[in-house]
Amino acid sequence: MRETAAQQFLRDAAVKSADLVHREIIRNGIASYDAAHLRGRARFRDWEAAREKCREIKQEAINHLDKYLLQFEEKVLARGGHVFWAATAEEACKYVTGVAQRLGVRTVVKSKSMVTEEIHLSPALEKIGIKAWETDLGEFIVQLRNEPPYHIVTPAMHLNRAQIADLFHEKLGERIPGNDPTKLVALARRKLRESFFSAEMGISGANFLIADSGVIAISTNEGNGRLCTSVPRIHVVVTGIEKVLPRLEDLALFWPVLATSGTGQPITTYSTLIGGPRQAGEADGPDEFHVVLVDNGRSRLLADAEQREVLHCIRCGACLNTCPVYRNVGGHTYGTTYQGPIGSVLTPHLAGLKQYQHLSYASSLCGACTSVCPVKIDLHHHLLHNRRNAVSRGGSKSGERIMFRLWRSSMLHPRIFVLMGALGRSLLRTLYGMGLAGSIVDPMRAWNRYRAPVPLPTESFRSRWRKGLVG
Amino acid sequence: MSAKNPSREQILERIRTGLRTPAALRGGPKSAVIFEPIRNPLERFQQECAANLMECTLTADTASSASQLAKILDSLPAGEVFLQDDPSLRRLIEVARTQRPLRWSGEGAPREISEATVSLAEALIAQTGSILVTAECGGRGASIVAPCHIVYAHTSQLVPDLETALGNLFRSGKLARNSFACVISGSSRTADIEKILVQGAHGPRRLAVILETRA
Numbered sequence: 001m002r003e004t005a006a007q008q009f010l011r012d013a014a015v016k017s018a019d020l021v022h023r024e025i026i027r028n029g030i031a032s033y034d035a036a037h038l039r040g041r042a043r044f045r046d047w048e049a050a051r052e053k054c055r056e057i058k059q060e061a062i063n064h065l066d067k068y069l070l071q072f073e074e075k076v077l078a079r080g081g082h083v084f085w086a087a088t089a090e091e092a093c094k095y096v097t098g099v100a101q102r103l104g105v106r107t108v109v110k111s112k113s114m115v116t117e118e119i120h121l122s123p124a125l126e127k128i129g130i131k132a133w134e135t136d137l138g139e140f141i142v143q144l145r146n147e148p149p150y151h152i153v154t155p156a157m158h159l160n161r162a163q164i165a166d167l168f169h170e171k172l173g174e175r176i177p178g179n180d181p182t183k184l185v186a187l188a189r190r191k192l193r194e195s196f197f198s199a200e201m202g203i204s205g206a207n208f209l210i211a212d213s214g215v216i217a218i219s220t221n222e223g224n225g226r227l228c229t230s231v232p233r234i235h236v237v238v239t240g241i242e243k244v245l246p247r248l249e250d251l252a253l254f255w256p257v258l259a260t261s262g263t264g265q266p267i268t269t270y271s272t273l274i275g276g277p278r279q280a281g282e283a284d285g286p287d288e289f290h291v292v293l294v295d296n297g298r299s300r301l302l303a304d305a306e307q308r309e310v311l312h313c314i315r316c317g318a319c320l321n322t323c324p325v326y327r328n329v330g331g332h333t334y335g336t337t338y339q340g341p342i343g344s345v346l347t348p349h350l351a352g353l354k355q356y357q358h359l360s361y362a363s364s365l366c367g368a369c370t371s372v373c374p375v376k377i378d379l380h381h382h383l384l385h386n387r388r389n390a391v392s393r394g395g396s397k398s399g400e401r402i403m404f405r406l407w408r409s410s411m412l413h414p415r416i417f418v419l420m421g422a423l424g425r426s427l428l429r430t431l432y433g434m435g436l437a438g439s440i441v442d443p444m445r446a447w448n449r450y451r452a453p454v455p456l457p458t459e460s461f462r463s464r465w466r467k468g469l470v471g
Numbered sequence: 472m473s474a475k476n477p478s479r480e481q482i483l484e485r486i487r488t489g490l491r492t493p494a495a496l497r498g499g500p501k502s503a504v505i506f507e508p509i510r511n512p513l514e515r516f517q518q519e520c521a522a523n524l525m526e527c528t529l530t531a532d533t534a535s536s537a538s539q540l541a542k543i544l545d546s547l548p549a550g551e552v553f554l555q556d557d558p559s560l561r562r563l564i565e566v567a568r569t570q571r572p573l574r575w576s577g578e579g580a581p582r583e584i585s586e587a588t589v590s591l592a593e594a595l596i597a598q599t600g601s602i603l604v605t606a607e608c609g610g611r612g613a614s615i616v617a618p619c620h621i622v623y624a625h626t627s628q629l630v631p632d633l634e635t636a637l638g639n640l641f642r643s644g645k646l647a648r649n650s651f652a653c654v655i656s657g658s659s660r661t662a663d664i665e666k667i668l669v670q671g672a673h674g675p676r677r678l679a680v681i682l683e684t685r686a
Contacts, residue, residue, distance in 0.1 A: 025665075032666040049503035059496070066486045079650060087478035137672060138663035154663060161664050185661055185669040192673065197583050213646050223615050223659035223674025230611035230651075231580075241482065248641045252634035253505065255654070256599070263662070266519075267599045267633075270615075270674075271654040279650045283610025284580030289650075295482045303489030376497075 005335055006358035012333040013362075022158060026327060029157045033321050036264025037372075043266055044256075054257055055376040058312035061211075061244045065302065068211035068244045069293065075214020079276030081289035085241075089119035092294045096121060096203070096236055097128050099290055103234055105130055105200040109192075111218070111225035112136040113205025114152050114315060115294055116238050118337045118350070121203070132203070133195045135224035137188050144171045150331035152338060153262045153317035158330060192224070202228035202286070206239040207258065207314065209291075213248045215275035216291065219258060219268040226270050235274070235286040241293050242302075242311040248273075254314065261316035261374040297350040307382055310349070312375040313342055319369035319379055325362050334359065341369035345382040348390075357390035421460050429456055509631040512597035516629060519600025523657035524670065526679040529626075536623060536683045537566035540589070543621055543679050544569050550586030553617065555609030557591055563623060564589070576609040585617040588675075592624045593652075594639065595682070598632040601656040602680065603640065605649040614655055619677040625685040 003011075016022055041047045061068055073083045086092035100108070108125060110116065110132055122132045134143040138155035142148065144167055149155030156164070165179040168187055176183045204225055206216035216237050218225045229235050245254060251271070259265040278285030302308055320326045320340030331339040336347045336356070344359035360383045363369075369379040390396070410416040431442055438448035447454065509515050520527040530536040540563055544552065549571070554560050556575040564573065574582065581588055590609040592602040602622050604614050614620050630636045633654070640646045659674030670676050 029666055044505060045507045046503045046505055050505045052503075053505060055497070059494075063490065063494070065490070066483050069483075069486075075647075085476055085479040085482050087481055091478060135673065136663070137661045141663070154666075156663055157666075159664075161667075164664055181664040181667045182669050184664055185672055189671070189673055193583070196673075213641060215646065215652075221659070222661045222663075222672035224672070226611070226615040226653070227673055230615060241486075248646065249634055249637050252632065252637050255633065256506075266522075267601065267654070267656050269523075269655065269657045269660055271601075271656070273646065273652040274650065275646070276650040279606065279648070282606040282650060283576040284612050285606065285610065285650055293482075295478070295485070299482060299485035299489055302486060303492070305492045305494040308489075308494045 005355050008335050009333055009358055009362065012335070013329040016330045016333050017328045021160075022330060023328070025158060025160050026330060029154070030321050030327060033264065037260065037318070037321070038264075040260035040264040040266065043260070050253060050257055051374055051376050053253055054314075054374055055312065057245060057250050057253070058314075058375050059309070061246055062242065062302070062308060062311050064246075065241065065244060068246055069209075069241060071211040072209050072214050072244065076276060076289070076291055079214065079279065079289075081276040081291060083291045083293065085293050085295070087295050089294070089296050092119045092238060092292050092296070093121055093124035095292055096238065096290075097124055097130075099234070099236060099288075100125065100130055100201055101128060103200065103288070105234065107195060107199040108132040108201045108203055109135050109195050109199040109224075109228045109232060110139075111202070111204045111220065111228040112139050112155070113203065113238055114149075114337060115205055115240050116203060117149060119238070119294060119296065121238065133192065133199070135192050135195065135228060136220075137185065137222060137224075140188055140192065141167065144168075148332070148337070150339075151317060151320060152315050158332070196227045196231050199232045201234040201236060202230075202232040203236045203238060204228055206237050206243055206291075208251065208254060209239065209244045210248050210251070210273070211244055211246050213273070213275065215248075215273040217251055217255075218272045218274070219255065219262075219270070220272070221263075221265075221269040223270055226272060229272070229274055230285060233286050234288045235277070235290070237274075237289075237291045238294060239291070241295055241298050242313075257374045258314055258316050261314075261318040261372070301346075301349040304349075306385060307345070307349070309377055310342075310345055310382060312377055313346070314375060315342075316374055318372040318374065322368045322372045324364060324366065324368065329362070334362070341379045341383070342377070345377075345379055345386065348386055353386070353390055353393065354395060357386065357395050360384075360386040360390065418460070418462065425456055425460070432456070506598065506632065509597050512629045512631050513626060515597040515631075516595055516600055519597065519656075520680065521600075523600045524660075525600065525657050526677070528679070528681055530681055530683045532683065533563065534566060536681050537563050539681045540564070540621065540623070541567040541569060543619070543681075544571065544587065547586050547619055551582060551584060553581035553585045553588045553609070553613060555590040555613055560589060560591065560623060576613060580610060581612045581616045583616065587619040587621055588613045588617045589621045589623065590614060592622050592628060593645065594636045595624055595629045595680075596633055596636045596654065597629055599654070599656050601633075601654045603636050603652065603654050605640075605645060605653075606651040607645075607649060611651050614653065615659075615674040618671065618675055619679065620655075620675040622678070622680045623683070624680060625683050627685045
């Protein structure tokens with residue numbers, strides 16, 4: 001039988017959380033992020049006011065999404081660009097592959113875009129014989145490993161320099177002495193330069209769509225996004241319909257907030273605005289400019305008033321970095337395009353609640369994600385909403401339902417409660433006495449498998465209460 | 472258009488239908504000051520440039536700007552220089568007396584072999600130590616293709632913060648006339664390998680601002 005997404009999650013979580021090299025890499029990476037994030041927040045006079053303002057602006061944008069998307073579209077068309085609205089992933093891929101075929105594209109350079117990962121654009125291009133190169137260094141590394149991104153902001157954070165040097169040696173045929181990061185970057189730069197200047201099409205995402213100006217905003221540090229959108233003769237933007245901001249001036253807040261939450265920087269190196277193909281009198285730029293607005297489940301999420309604010313997400317990755325589950329099981333365990341708390345909330349809406357409801361349980365509900373979210377999405381409560389929705393749609397297992405029924409009836413009948421407690425204690429005592437704690441017959445296996453058994457009380461709370469030992 | 476793109480109306484309709492059920496509006500504390508006001512834009516700009524690993528040299532007049540440009544060009548390997556075709560830069564390069572091959576933006580995009588690009592800026596942003604360029608500043612490639620980008624600007628172009636810079640860009644109609652604009656805050660960089668900062672990922676390793684004092 002084919003493994004379900006939930007079984008895969010449990011299997012990979014067990015493997016990853018026991019992988020000490022992986023744990024060390026993630027611990028170091030996130031410790032350096034934590035320090036930068038705190039320093040970044042301190043640059044704001046009032047970080048909480050910034051979060052509140054961002055939330056208000058996104059709320060306004062999403063509550064008038066149709067109006068702002070039309071405003072954006074009108075301005076792009078006026079500059080000679082094209083706008084395509086894609087209801088599904090397939091439709092978006094079909095449009096992009098169609099443009100590529102019509103214009104004789106053989107090679108594509110891509111800058112980082114999670115929406116293109118979501119719709120599986122690269123495999124669709126490869127299917128028609130077009131090579132698509134990822135040009136963000138982290139994305140390039142995971143592409144060479146034939147892996148999806150590990151993290152929505154830092155796709156190769158699960159690898160150390162030695163592993164990357166080995167990969168480059170194997171795939172690019174050059175050995176970097178001492179695994180020097182500067183030389184590794186220089187090697188990738190050299191290899192990718194050839195692609196930038198030979199590709200006919202550049203594909204990018206968009207961090208924001210600005211309604212009043214009809215421009216897309218892209219934040220990058222490496223400059224690969226700049227080259228992808230400047231050098232090839234065609235530029236295609238693939239982005240979600242929820243990325244809208246009403247006004248250009250909103251970026252004066254969103255650029256610093258995104259950079260602070262994403263990497264701890266005051267602002268990313270290149271905060272770029274693009275609104276069309278090369279205009280008359282401009283020295284360079286693509287001849288064609290296409291924006292693909294992807295729905296792919298977003299309008300369904302919009303219709304859910306309780307969870308609508310999930311569309312406020314600006315994909316900064318802060319909730320992944322702070323999540324105690326993500327920090328231990330790592331990004332690939334989720335088996336989804338978007339990982340961590342936001343991925344666990346969003347994926348059931350985009351890819352199906354039945355298949356991905358287990359992700360809502362990959363959380364201790366500690367609320368750390370909610371506390372760092374720069375647009376104040378109430379993430380951990382949305383995980384609870386997903387759990388409730390899954391159960392009310394019959395998503396719970398029959399064994400689980402029976403156990404809850406038993407628990408309910410024992411809570412309602414004190415005698416049964418006492419009896420169950422006594423039986424439970426004596427069963428566990430016998431098992432532990434036989435050295436079977438954590439074994440397959442231990443009902444507490446999930447806990448006891450990797451830990452010393454929880455000590456059993458000699459008597460019940462009720463009997464201690466009666467003797468006056470409690471209180 | 473809708474004949475070619477039937478999903479357009481369908482998506483808009485789904486959005487409109489979805490929004491008919493209002494979400495509970497959450498309100499929080501209002502109108503607090505988010506960023507510290509900037510008291511001395513020049514000083515702040517210089518500080519932020521240093522933090523962004525940019526070079527910023529303050530010059531007194533065109534002659535000293537030209538000599539600073541010559542100094543930077545002398546420090547680079549032999550090769551072509553791409554320049555925004557603007558009278559002020561033609562004057563500057565003439566005074567700088569470089570022997571390098573020059574390519575002007577009127578001739579098209581910078582070539583991949585360019586050793587440096589020289590452009591003007593639309594504004595300088597003190598808050599983040601950034602330069603704002605548009606397609607008019609020599610095109611898109613002028614600030615990304617070569618290993619070194621040199622910006623010739625004046626102190627009168629300093630604005631305190633991003634809000635002012637973006638507001639001016641919008642209200643002046645500049646953004647509507649250009650297909651491209653970029654707020655550049657340092658050299659190209661990456662920290663994708665073990666979070667170690669490496670400069671010169673895909674774009675310039677070096678970003679130098681020649682800042683001429685002008686009221």
